[in-house]
Amino acid sequence: MMESSAIEKILKSFTDAQLYVILLLGIGEYKPVKGRLWYQKEMYFVSNIIEVLRKSLEFEPYFIGPHSRDLEEALDQLKFYDMIQYNKNEIELTDFGKEVFGFIKNKTIDKEINAIDEIKGLFNDMSNDELLVFVYTSVDKSLITESLEYERVMRKRVPLAVNLYKKGKVSLGKAAEIAGMTVEGMMQLLKLRNLAIHG
Secondary structure, three states, rough: OOHHOOOOEEEEOOOOOHHHHHHHHHHHOOOOOOOOHHHHHHHHHHHHHHHHHHHHHEEEEEEEEOHHHHHHHHHHEEEOOOOEEEHHHHEEOOOOHHHHHHHHHHOOOOHHHHHHHHHHHHHHOOHHHHHHHHHOOOOOHHHHOOOOOOOHHHHOOHHHHHHHOOOHHHHHHHHHHHHHHOOHHHHHHHHOOOOOOOO
């Protein structure tokens, strides 16, 4: 176990991105992030909520939607410090990373912790296509101009919207938005599939 003074010294050199990546990976009982696609998209939505990240991270169009080089560099640095590891495609904290997470978490306000927890819980168990359709119908259109997956995924937007609604991941209104339908049209579709309708 490393001395807290030594951890503090390391963290002073860290970027905001590195600190919040550790938080993302630690929150939710250290549940790993499913892969780089989920990592980039979860951090994109985290950055929309946390001002310091919104100001420091730059996202650009990429073949799978919004992408930040800063976030890739953050992973590389955290791997260098032996704070993260890869388990197949999953990204998780090492034992040292978990120790550092506890240190950072104690200095982070509850509002930010709760926001990150909500985002991770929302996205981390979505399928690849569920995640992409959510992103494609939620982000600024300028960030998806390079996406090679857009047309394929959007052809499946209706069944993907139904799946997300069934899983309780989205509201009726968001499901309709993802499907490209009115709320009334979405309600009719759900009734045809004998699915319960909730907010």
